[in-house]
């Protein structure tokens with residue numbers, strides 16, 4: 496018997512007091528008007544307790560709304576998008592028509608959406624001009640997400656470019672304070688993504704993320720996005736024998752409940768090498784075990800999980816393969 500979306504929402508609402516995270520998800524589901532019937536193939540037969548919010552980072556070529564159709568074809572329950580060209584500072588303003596199309600496609604498909612900010616943004620920069628430009632660009636990212644009803648924007652904390660880790664962290668705190676003040680009253684949340692830590696990039700230690708949140712004037716509007724490739728590259732082991740230890744370190748530093756999005760990527764390079772190269776699920780240095788553990792982690796059961804793996808492998812479209820593989824790792828509920 497397939498579970499209907501409305502039953503899932505009802506389940507979340509019933510359990511909201513037990514799990515603070517589910518209240519957030521329920522609010523998002525209701526707010527984005529996605530309570531609708533859905534086909535069997537998008538619903539895990541094992542029921543709402545084990546139904547993963549799982550999907551991929553998808554292209555917005557042809558308009559932001561087009562990503563939802565692409566997600567539907569892949570059987571995604573959540574997708575991640577750039578709300579504009581990711582390699583440009585400024586995006587063309589969204590028209591009312593584009594926003595409406597996006598909302599109607601979201602209502603039709605019932606897919607949750609997460610935004611990822613442009614890579615050019617560096618709110619940690621000691622270069623005042625670049626920092627100011629980054630703040631303006633991030634504010635624009637927040638505005639676009641808010642207009643589209645997207646609940647969160649994922650941001651890389653940036654690089655200190657020689658000023659030192661602590662100076663970089665301080666710059667992030669100050670920049671984010673400007674952005675959260677400028678976007679007061681917005682629903683959209685800002686999620687800091689852990690990094691692989693190449694060069695002077697900060698955010699590769701849980702403690703960096705903790706400092707950035709604790710230093711904020713609005714810590715309640717900030718959360719964490721954990722990328723498994725970056726985690727591994729930064730030296731946090733996710734193998735069966737080390738997984739609990741890594742989770743314990745995450746819990747002690749920021750708290751597992753602060754993780755609002757997961758990026759599931761394997762890594763081309765080794766543990767602690769601080770190289771950010773994503774690989775197909777199970778084909779890289781992480782192997783399948785970490786993904787099996789994460790897909791069945793009770794604390795992440797309602798956490799959206801997004802793949803950002805290379806789209807092709809020897810000419811084969813890999814998103815369907817990686818998503819099917821991840822779904823197959825979920826153990827049936829008893």
Ligand SMILES: [Zn+2]
Nearest residue numbers: 611649651688
């Ligand atoms: Zn990212």
Ligand SMILES: [Zn+2]
Nearest residue numbers: 688722758803
């Ligand atoms: Zn990522």
